[in-house]
Amino acid sequence: MDESRPPQAEVAALLGVIERMAADLALAEEPSRFIAALEAGRPPVPDEPR
Amino acid sequence: MSDWTLEGLAAAIRAGQISPVEATQECLARIARLDGRLRAFITVDRARALETARRLEGEQRRGLWRGPLHGVPLAFKDLCFIGGLPTSCGTKTAEYFRAEQDCTVVTRLVAAGAVTLGKLNMTELAMGPFGDNAHHGHAQNPWRRDHCAGGSSSGSAVAAAAGLALGAVGTDTGGSIRLPAAACGIVGLKPTYGRVSRAGAMALSWSNDHVGPMARTVRDCALLLQVMAGPDPLDATSSPLPVPDYRAGLGGGVAGLRVGVPENYFFQGLDAEMEAAVRRAAEVIAGLGARVGELRVPDPQTMSDVTNIVSRSEASTIHARLLRERPHEVQPVVRTRLELGMRIPAYDYLQALRLRARLARAFITEIFAEVDVLLAPVIPEPAPPLAHATLGAAHELAERQGRFSRFTRPFNGLGLPALSVPCGFSSAGLPLAFQVVGRPFDEATVLRVGDAYQQATDWHARRPALD
Numbered sequence: 001m002d003e004s005r006p007p008q009a010e011v012a013a014l015l016g017v018i019e020r021m022a023a024d025l026a027l028a029e030e031p032s033r034f035i036a037a038l039e040a041g042r043p044p045v046p047d048e049p050r
Numbered sequence: 051m052s053d054w055t056l057e058g059l060a061a062a063i064r065a066g067q068i069s070p071v072e073a074t075q076e077c078l079a080r081i082a083r084l085d086g087r088l089r090a091f092i093t094v095d096r097a098r099a100l101e102t103a104r105r106l107e108g109e110q111r112r113g114l115w116r117g118p119l120h121g122v123p124l125a126f127k128d129l130c131f132i133g134g135l136p137t138s139c140g141t142k143t144a145e146y147f148r149a150e151q152d153c154t155v156v157t158r159l160v161a162a163g164a165v166t167l168g169k170l171n172m173t174e175l176a177m178g179p180f181g182d183n184a185h186h187g188h189a190q191n192p193w194r195r196d197h198c199a200g201g202s203s204s205g206s207a208v209a210a211a212a213g214l215a216l217g218a219v220g221t222d223t224g225g226s227i228r229l230p231a232a233a234c235g236i237v238g239l240k241p242t243y244g245r246v247s248r249a250g251a252m253a254l255s256w257s258n259d260h261v262g263p264m265a266r267t268v269r270d271c272a273l274l275l276q277v278m279a280g281p282d283p284l285d286a287t288s289s290p291l292p293v294p295d296y297r298a299g300l301g302g303g304v305a306g307l308r309v310g311v312p313e314n315y316f317f318q319g320l321d322a323e324m325e326a327a328v329r330r331a332a333e334v335i336a337g338l339g340a341r342v343g344e345l346r347v348p349d350p351q352t353m354s355d356v357t358n359i360v361s362r363s364e365a366s367t368i369h370a371r372l373l374r375e376r377p378h379e380v381q382p383v384v385r386t387r388l389e390l391g392m393r394i395p396a397y398d399y400l401q402a403l404r405l406r407a408r409l410a411r412a413f414i415t416e417i418f419a420e421v422d423v424l425l426a427p428v429i430p431e432p433a434p435p436l437a438h439a440t441l442g443a444a445h446e447l448a449e450r451q452g453r454f455s456r457f458t459r460p461f462n463g464l465g466l467p468a469l470s471v472p473c474g475f476s477s478a479g480l481p482l483a484f485q486v487v488g489r490p491f492d493e494a495t496v497l498r499v500g501d502a503y504q505q506a507t508d509w510h511a512r513r514p515a516l517d
Contacts, residue, residue, distance in 0.1 A: 008393065010390060010445075010448075011390055011393045011394060014355055014358055014359050014394075014398075015359075015394070015395075015398050017352065017355045017356075018355075018356070018359055018398045018401050018402055018405065019398075019401075021352065021356075021401075021405050022401040022404065022405060025401070025404050025405065025408070029404050029407060029408055030404060030407070031400070031403035031404055031406070031407055032407070033407035033408075033411065034403075034406055034407040034410050034465065035243075035244070036407075036411075037407060037410045037411035037414055037490075038242060038243060038244070038289075038410070038414075038465050038490035038491070039289075039291070039490070039491075040411075040414075041411075041414035041415070041418060041489055041490045042291065042489060042490045042491040042492065043489050043491070043492045043494075043495070
């Protein structure tokens with residue numbers, strides 16, 4: 001059973017996706033903006049300033 | 051008592067109709083009778099469970115009341131650290147994981163009066179969607195012998211479905227609460243990222259791990275979430291946002307709510323009976339007054355790929371020592387996946403984290419401008435035979451695993467709350483299910499939709515023939 005070749009191919013495919021998509025990331029785009037996206041997307045709470 | 055809901059048992063204990071000791075003894079007797087076949091538990095903590103139940107019964111006689119779970123027997127996935135009990139995380143090593151303090155959600159549930167029955171079976175290191183485990187025995191689907199229970203929180207789903215415990219805690223990194231919940235015909239909630247503390251639970255992927263409740267009804271999950279949720283100084287990723295009253299919104303109905311059924315991705319390659327059941331569930335919800343329509347969602351495969359890069363990198367980092375020192379102890383398919391993570395450069399891992407933020411912001415802005423929740427399948431087919439999960443080369447098994455979790459993984463990367471709800475049975479007698487996905491921190495709406503569906507149907511009231 002060859003366990004090494006298929007995973008290498010899978011890694012290559014996944015890395016290809018990242019490479020293509022990351023090409024136009026702006027300098028300001030950093031991982032912490034994920035939490036900011038969640039907090040900004042939460043449902044409005046009555047009487048709470050947004 | 052095996053027919054009771056958690057909410058019903060808690061009320062019956064409070065009314066003096068059944069005592070905490072009687073409830074605990076009944077669960078322990080059921081575990082003794084059925085778990086040799088079902089393999090839901092790795093550790094049954096009989097002595098401490100009875101001791102706790104007796105103490106709670108004494109407190110009740112004195113008029114003391116710990117909380118909404120007073121005397122209710124629960125069980126916890128075997129990656130939740132509890133002092134005095136082994137935490138194998140599904141590995142061969144009984145005490146694989148130790149934490150400085152007990153798992154926060156367990157501490158909170160016990161403080162609310164829960165009795166700990168023991169620790170539940172799981173896929174090795176929480177890696178795998180089928181519930182197979184070569185070290186502790188394959189968890190068995192209660193509805194059909196030799197079929198998968200789903201994973202990785204396999205024992206949690208089996209215990210709740212079979213009435214061995216009234217509810218359970220699971221964790222979800224790529225679907226590990228929702229997949230077994232769907233396969234076993236119970237309810238499972240993956241909350242918003244940060245809504246429930248991860249402290250004291252073994253990490254598989256810090257960025258994608260979620261801890262959540264599993265039980266027979268949406269109302270029971272709401273009750274458990276109410277106790278589990280909230281900020282925790284022991285988990286820097288837990289959210290400081292206030293926790294609403296989840297149960298207050300139940301029973302409010304879904305009239306006027308905008309429900310979106312994705313027209314891309316989620317119905318491709320879907321089993322015909324599963325598709326029919328999910329579409330019927332959408333019709334039921336429309337019949338309750340919701341505005342149900344189809345919409346196109348941003349490509350979930352992209353988010354799934356990004357999530358995969360992040361999860362695999364982090365999992366390999368976390369379990370590097372096991373892989374380096376005792377690789378022979380790890381099941382081949384798990385080892386293959388860990389080795390894969392070792393080959394991902396830091397550059398790509400960090401780019402994936404940056405991309406995740408962008409994709410999440412775009413998805414949330416675009417989708418929730420159109421709808422209040424999404425409704426989609428959880429698993430692509432009813433629980434397959436165990437042989438499907440265990441036979442074949444490691445890379446073939448890994449491919450099957452990826453296919454089985456393709457509808458759940460995108461929502462881990464997006465961090466959105468997602469609730470699996472049973473919605474029927476296949477011609478082979480296996481459960482069918484849909485998931486409701488909501489805005490960040492809007493578990494209340496997700497639970498309201500699931501509860502409205504359960505009030506209008508009776509799938510959740512059916513029980514597997516085990517006795």
